[in-house]
Amino acid sequence: MAIIxxxxxxxxxxxxxxxxxxxxxVANERERxxxxxxxxxxxxxxxxxxxxxLAAEAAASIPEIKSSLDQLVTNCPLxxxxxxESLVITDLSPRAxxxxxxxxxxxxxxxxxxxxxxEDAARTAIxxxxxxxxxxxxxxxxxRTYTAKLFPFQSGRKRMCLLFMQSAASxxxxxxxxxxxxxxxxxxxxxxxxxxxxxxETLKHPGIxxxxxxxxxxxxxxxxxxxxxxxxxILFLSxxxxxxxxxxxxSELRQVIDALIEKLQPVATKFGVTVKNSxxxxxxxxxxxxMASTVFSNLMENSxxxxxxxxHVEVIASKGDGKIKILVxxxxxxxxxxxxxxxxxxxxxxDKSRSRRLGGTGLGxxxxxxxxxxxxxxxxxxxxxxxxxxxxxELPLKS
Amino acid sequence: xxxxxxxxxLKQLNYEILRMASLVVEAVDLSTQALLTGDRKLAxxxxxxxxxxxxxxxxxxxxxxxxxxxxxxxxxDLRLLHVCLLVSLHLERIGDLAVNxxxxxxxxxxxxxxxxxxELLRKMSAQALEVLRQGIKAFADRDAEVANxxxxxxEPIDEMFKEILGRLLHPSEEDQEVASSEWATxxxxxxxxxxxxxxxxxxMGGRVAFLVTGELDxxxxxxxxxxxxxxxxxx
Numbered sequence: 001m002a003i004i005x006x007x008x009x010x011x012x013x014x015x016x017x018x019x020x021x022x023x024x025x026v027a028n029e030r031e032r033x034x035x036x037x038x039x040x041x042x043x044x045x046x047x048x049x050x051x052x053x054l055a056a057e058a059a060a061s062i063p064e065i066k067s068s069l070d071q072l073v074t075n076c077p078l079x080x081x082x083x084x085e086s087l088v089i090t091d092l093s094p095r096a097x098x099x100x101x102x103x104x105x106x107x108x109x110x111x112x113x114x115x116x117x118x119e120d121a122a123r124t125a126i127x128x129x130x131x132x133x134x135x136x137x138x139x140x141x142x143x144r145t146y147t148a149k150l151f152p153f154q155s156g157r158k159r160m161c162l163l164f165m166q167s168a169a170s171x172x173x174x175x176x177x178x179x180x181x182x183x184x185x186x187x188x189x190x191x192x193x194x195x196x197x198x199x200x201e202t203l204k205h206p207g208i209x210x211x212x213x214x215x216x217x218x219x220x221x222x223x224x225x226x227x228x229x230x231x232x233x234i235l236f237l238s239x240x241x242x243x244x245x246x247x248x249x250x251s252e253l254r255q256v257i258d259a260l261i262e263k264l265q266p267v268a269t270k271f272g273v274t275v276k277n278s279x280x281x282x283x284x285x286x287x288x289x290x291m292a293s294t295v296f297s298n299l300m301e302n303s304x305x306x307x308x309x310x311x312h313v314e315v316i317a318s319k320g321d322g323k324i325k326i327l328v329x330x331x332x333x334x335x336x337x338x339x340x341x342x343x344x345x346x347x348x349x350x351d352k353s354r355s356r357r358l359g360g361t362g363l364g365x366x367x368x369x370x371x372x373x374x375x376x377x378x379x380x381x382x383x384x385x386x387x388x389x390x391x392x393x394e395l396p397l398k399s
Numbered sequence: 400x401x402x403x404x405x406x407x408x409l410k411q412l413n414y415e416i417l418r419m420a421s422l423v424v425e426a427v428d429l430s431t432q433a434l435l436t437g438d439r440k441l442a443x444x445x446x447x448x449x450x451x452x453x454x455x456x457x458x459x460x461x462x463x464x465x466x467x468x469x470x471x472x473x474x475x476d477l478r479l480l481h482v483c484l485l486v487s488l489h490l491e492r493i494g495d496l497a498v499n500x501x502x503x504x505x506x507x508x509x510x511x512x513x514x515x516x517x518e519l520l521r522k523m524s525a526q527a528l529e530v531l532r533q534g535i536k537a538f539a540d541r542d543a544e545v546a547n548x549x550x551x552x553x554e555p556i557d558e559m560f561k562e563i564l565g566r567l568l569h570p571s572e573e574d575q576e577v578a579s580s581e582w583a584t585x586x587x588x589x590x591x592x593x594x595x596x597x598x599x600x601x602x603m604g605g606r607v608a609f610l611v612t613g614e615l616d617x618x619x620x621x622x623x624x625x626x627x628x629x630x631x632x633x634x
Contacts, residue, residue: 110414111539114532116421139424139532191511 079146079165083109085158087122096165101140109163114140118148125150126159135168185234192223192230226361233363236294237346240370247375249288253326254279256292257315260300268313273304273330276314283317285324285395287375295371298364299328299391306350307332307389319397323377326393334385343381344369368393405470412462412483416490419455420535423490426452426497427531427596431524433504434589435517445501449494456491460484475613482610486538489603493531496592496599503592507585512577516563516586523559523590527597530556534600534607543611549604553597560594563587 070091073080079096081089087109096103103112110119121134132150137143144167151162199216202208208216239245257277261268268275285292296315303313311332318325335343335350342348347362372379376396383389426445433442463484466472472480530553537546567587570578577583608614 108414108417110417110421114417114421114424114535116418116425119418119421137425137428139428139528143428143528190509194511 076164081109081112081163081165083122083126083161083163085126085160087119087126090160099141100138100165101142103140112140113138121148122150122161122163125152126161128152129154129159138165189227189230192227196220196223230361230363233361233367237363237367237370240367240374245291245371245374246288247291247371250284250286251289251292253283253285253292253296253317254281256289257296257300260293260297264297264300264304267301268304271304272309273307274312275300275304276312278314278316279326280317283319283324285326286397287371287395291371291375295368295393296326296328298368299393302364303328303330303332303389303391306335311388322397324395324397326395327390328393329388329390331388334387335381335383335389336385337383340381340383344379405466405472405476408462408466409476409479412459412466412480415455415459415462416483416487417535417539419452419459419487419490420538422448422452422455423494423497424528424531424535426494427500427524428528430497430500430504431520431528431593433501434507435521435524437504437507437509439505442501442504446498449498452491452494456487456494459487463487478610478613482538482606485606486603489599489606493596493599496596499592500589503585503589507582507589510577510580510582512574513582516566516577519559519563520586520590520593523556523563523593526552526556526559527593527600530597530600534603537604537607538610541607541611543608546604546607546611549601553601556594556597560590563590 069082073082073091073093076093077095078093079099080093081096081103082091084090089103089105089107089109089112091105092103100113109122110116115136115138117134118136118138121132124130125132129152131152134148134150135145136148137145146165147168149164149166151164153160153162199220203213203216236245254277257279261275261277264275287295300313300315307313307330311330313328313330316327316329339348339350343350344365346366369379372393372395378394380392381389382392426448429441430445432438433445463480467477467480470476530549533545533552534549536542537549564587566574567578567583
């Protein structure tokens with residue numbers, strides 16, 4: 001009896017141990033399944049199934065997302081590229097192919113756009129999944145400056161990055177232009193100053209001949225006049241740019257031109273040029289007298305000095321299409337086609353040494369352009385070498 | 400080292416060369432900008448940045464040696480390692496020349512009558528940058544055709560260099576003052592450095608053409624090689 005009791009007890013104990021093992025295995029398996037489904041061990045199976053369903057729905061919508069992304073890349077008006085985790089270009093917009101010297105799909109970003117800075121920024125953006133923005137100069141795109149906007153995102157188990165490239169020319173190149181202008185201005189000021197200094201040094205020499213002394217004093221006088229004119233022109237341009245200059249008002253053009261012919265007569269006589277005023281009596285232009293005088297003084301002086309000896313300068317005007325068209329024409333040597341598009345740029349000189357010798361500041365035509373455009377008009381030049389030049393000002397006709 | 404890690408090593412090598420090339424392009428551009436505008440800050444940034452280029456060059460040299468020693472590659476892989484080493488040396492030398500240009504930019508003061516020379520330097524710099532970009536493109540794309548065209552696009556640079564030297568050595572009456580100044584020495588040296596930058600790229604193109612074709616005989620190598628050496632490098 002005792003033996004039977006012992007055997008039964010042992011069997012019961014064995015069964016309990018077996019039951020415990022089975023229960024432990026079941027619990028373990030449940031945790032494993034839950035872990036596979038991505039839930040914590042405490043999460044119910046129902047929760048896990050819900051998560052699985054959501055994941056399946058997301059998976060089902062991936063082709064849709066992909067198709068939207070394809071459409072975005074194809075239709076984006078900006079250069080846009082898609083990068084994978086290894087910074088390989090997986091797709092790019094037609095604009096990117098056109099503007100960025102044809103980077104190719106399945107090539108690295110560094111090979112495609114040739115910028116180590118952009119490569120570094122993209123690597124960091126993908127590693128941190130943080131959007132980033134960087135300004136880069138792209139030699140692959142003709143040395144243009146771009147703002148690169150990086151938007152990294154998770155796509156399934158992979159990381160990708162959208163890269164938008166936006167031309168930053170307007171802001172960056174403006175800064176470059178400004179420093180270039182400052183460098184040119186300081187050069188323009190330094191050149192006559194260096195000349196004056198050298199002549200003063202020579203004048204200090206006790207044995208200088210009276211004739212040489214007079215010649216040097218004359219040159220110093222010319223250079224200081226040119227410097228004064230240059231400073232005046234720079235200040236005038238600056239007031240035009242800041243909007244401080246007064247452009248309100250009107251003037252009778254024939255009277256303005258008559259006064260200018262009288263003022264410029266000594267220059268015209270020196271160059272053997274005749275100047276004719278063919279403006280009608282009652283023509284009124286939408287510029288105050290001082291501005292009109294500045295514009296046409298610069299245009300006429302330019303024609304007198306650079307058209308060549310014995311040429312004829314004439315100022316004529318016509319009305320039509322809501323505009324007043326004023327022409328300063330000459331029958332002189334003309335301007336080379338290579339130089340013509342640049343003559344209204346600051347400090348642009350067709351013949352540099354001649355221009356300085358004749359006392360030009362290099363800012364006259366630039367001032368004309370500024371005043372005329374500020375008054376809503378337009379200025380241009382037509383020329384044919386050997387036949388002459390016409391400088392054309394078009395101003396809106398006010399009712 | 401397994402075959403797979405060897406190819407990973409080559410891939411990394413290629414990547415670092417392109418990275419170095421990007422730094423060198425920037426150095427050449429900024430140094431010539433500094434020269435033309437007299438921007439000393441820009442010139443200093445080029446001089447300071449040369450350390451990064453030198454560091455990359457040393458890394459590439461080490462990697463080339465390590466891969467050759469461990470794998471003893473033949474044919475195209477051997478050519479690739481050999482050319483990577485030479486390309487990195489050419490790029491390093493171009494970086495040094497850019498530093499030379501930047502140093503001149505720091506010393507050069509603008510002077511009366513400088514414009515025609517600066518205009519020539521501007522054109523030379525733009526063309527040298529284009530030659531450099533095409534040289535790197537030839538390496539990146541393994542394009543022998545582009546590599547062989549480098550000599551042709553380098554020609555205008557040689558012509559402009561000769562023009563600058565000619566004007567300085569035999570100045571017109573108008574150029575007399577400029578040609579006898581210290582400034583003239585700076586211009587002559589700067590134009591020589593820019594011309595050398597483009598020459599280095601043309602030589603680099605010769606290496607790239609060899610990488611692609613496996614052909615050592617030809618215009619880049621004067622003496623024909625022994626057949627056994629040729630076989631070692633061939634396909």
